[in-house]
Amino acid sequence: MNKTNQELETIIEERTAHLKQALHEIKIKEEQLELCYSENVKMLRLISHDLANPLQILGMSIEALTDRCPPELSKLVDRMKRSTDTMGQILSLTRELQAFGAGKKGLKIESVCIDEIIEKSRFSFQDKLREKNITLNYKKDIEASAKVRAEKVSLCNNIFNNLISNAIKFSESNSTVDIFIKQTEENIIVTISDHGIGIPEELLPYLFAYDKETSRLGTIGERGTGLGMPLMKLFLDLYGVKFSIESITKERHPVKHGTSVELIFQKAS
DSSP: OHHHHHHHHHHHHHHHHHHHHHHHHHHHHHHHHHHHHHHHHHHHHHHHHHHHHHHHHHHHHHHHHHTTSOHHHHHHHHHHHHHHHHHHHHHHHHHHHHHHHTTSSOOOOEEEEHHHHHHHHHHHTHHHHHHHTOEEEEEEESOTTOEEEEOHHHIIIIIIHHHHHHHHHTSOTTOEEEEEEEEOSSEEEEEEEEOSSOOOTTTGGGTTOTTSOOOOOOTTOOOOOSOHHHHHHHHHHHHTOEEEEEEEOTTTOSSSOEEEEEEEEEEEO
16 A cells, blocks of 8 residues: 555656646746747837838928929829828837737727728739739729728738738739628628639638748749738737638639638728
8 A cells, every 4th residue: 555655656746847847848938938029029119210210301302302303203203202101100000019019008999981091002002903914993882981990001001902912912914803892781891802823722721820831922923921911810800800711723723713802890980
């Protein structure tokens, strides 16, 4: 009996030692992750600060050019101005997200005109559409003033710009990208569809994972970071948007292929 008790005590001591070692290793990992997060936040803060001044100078220079440039360059200067304004908004959003991540403030969710945001995104991709001779069809069954609950800058840059960019990237030349908006009593539903090469089935479960390699070359060799979709999901979750993705690869169906993304927004007053 004593021998059995001794054996049990030995087993308990060994398992306790293993448990303590495991807890110690977990603590070390947590400290490493915390340090890594802290360093990343510091780096992001420094980059945001260092970009602010040259961006402001660039914006002021473009403003000075506005009244002095010849008529044939006015459209180009206007596009430069819009682009620098967008960069400034993204920089401001980055600072907002830093404060949000630190628990200092919440992301400002408000009423945003959905038609205005999509028109802004369409403007941003004129050159890319022209380069591949892709037609962007935009149809809407909503009032012009229809609004959704979201944050304006991220809605444009991290959601619609990302989805439209991907649609163009994975579409072949001389094809179309279709955007359709409709509304129900409580929601506004946006569908963005392309007729491109599609997403391989093995990648679909990992589209929103930061630690998985999902980046692919576009149809003319366009590169990406693989971070666009995870960032998009972050904001969609914050807005409370329901979404779905359906995709058929060209290899699977040579004729009816492409990707369709549906976003269901909460209607705002």
